[in-house]
Amino acid sequence: MVAVNDPSSPSTPSPTGSTSGGPAVPEDGAWWRHAVVYQVYVRSFADGDGDGVGDLPGITSRLPHLRDLGVDALWITPFYTSPQHDHGYDVADYRDVDPLFGSLSDADDLLARAHELGLKVIVDLVPNHTSDQHPWFQAALAAGPGSPERERYMFVEGRGQDGELPPNNWPSVFGGDAWTRVTEADGTPGQWYLHLFDSTQPDLNWRNPEVGDEFESVLRFWLDRGVDGFRVDVAHGLFKQEGLPDTELPDPDADGPASMVELAGLDEPMWDQPEVHEVYRRWHRVLADYDDSPRGRRMAVAESWARTAEAIARYVRPDELQQSFNFHWLSAAWSAQEFADVVTETLPSLLPYGATPTWVLSNHDVVRHVTRYGGGELGLARGRAATLAMLGLPGSAYLYQGEELGLEQVEVAPEDRTDPSWFRTKDTAKPDIGRDGCRVPIPWDDEQPPYAFGPAAPGSQPWLPQPDGWAGLSVAAQTGAAGSTLEFYRRALAARRSFALTAGESVDLLDAGPDLFAYRRGPLVCVLNAGSEPADLPDGVGALVLSSGPEPTSTLAPDTAAWFLDA
């Protein structure tokens, strides 16, 4: 048995408090520490006006689903004014709602209704880059080289005799070069600007104090409206190494498809620079200003694809952000050893800072985990098992819309693709396959598209076409259906609520053989069988609480996880 966290750590508060209704909130008000957060991809959750694209009124109308599911909070992807080249991660106005999604008053209604239902709301913040339609970028283009307007972005002279070569060799995460050359007002080829993502997403210059001041003001704008937290997009990207040196490029012949995960995880001059942490110290102070507000404490979770657990943990030092996504759980293969390794590296890395871990299996940037685990019945069984193993661990779990329905990745036809990373990589040896296919609008009811996603005419397709055969997977079809994935999630979340705050933050990994990932956490024992044969349960396993598949007897079926009470 290996103890991977020290329960006596003075920096680990002992949680107590309410466990019924709304988030399980420790006495210090840090509601996020063990929360289950549900990610709403705004374009694809619920369409209130029938235009085929999800919106804020649609989300508000479907909030009871999230209450009934038993989550504590929702994170909503960007709904701000945007030309939608990267579906909202290209923001043209950080203080308004895009008409496609509604209005500021719809955002206020959503917040009010969510709070009425006991749900916290986290909004997405995109500080690494703006849209090229943002007034700052338009002003920078017009003002020309050397102007204060250009200083807000990463405008640089090119290399080569006439500046005809990009300033360095950085690749865009979405494929192709990370630099685009502009044409100056007099018609001559001019400076280059950096875009770590699409060319419509110019990177901001965080060494310019004006940028930091602007984002503090944006944070306060949404905090004053009542949001409970922020998910910080590309949190590890804001600062680039001084001098913008060339980077070591990934081996083009390495196995595996190109993806955000692969490229954004590189340990390179554009990621995870030390200066970024000063930004999060400042944001910590901004969030703390709201500690005594009527809505209670606020938080931020970093999307940081830093390379090691230690590097990720630096974002949650006590004077920085509250959480950081732990993508290592998501990247683990279906293997007892790999699951155990992620736990073993994650928990001790956070211990010095007193932060709780986060766990996630799917989001809007990666192939849905049922498909990653093999698809079909096998993938679903493994997906449910990995979910149960994740939900038993201390800390916060992030769920992605549709995983509670067991949805798989959809094969989206080339002519229906919308993802900029697809267009930038489709003609290469490694096209990005991860994103349109996990973003298809989710089915709520009915026999055919749009499956009550919105009030559009039966048979009409939303912005990304839904497949045939989703009727049986809809929320309505699965509600109350014995053995359905939706009912499994509801039961798991209800059971978790009863121990989330009391089971402590210490995990003992149990040595149960090479195929079993097994751990004890307070009164809970979780066992997952990643092997291909039924496996004997480890000693010390008491009454069954919940199984992701067939109920275990003295053995646990392959591709199944179960929770037990400690004997």
Ligand code: NOJ
């Ligand atoms: C990460 C987001 O999750 C992704 O969807 C987006 O394309 C990039 N950041 C760029 O903002």
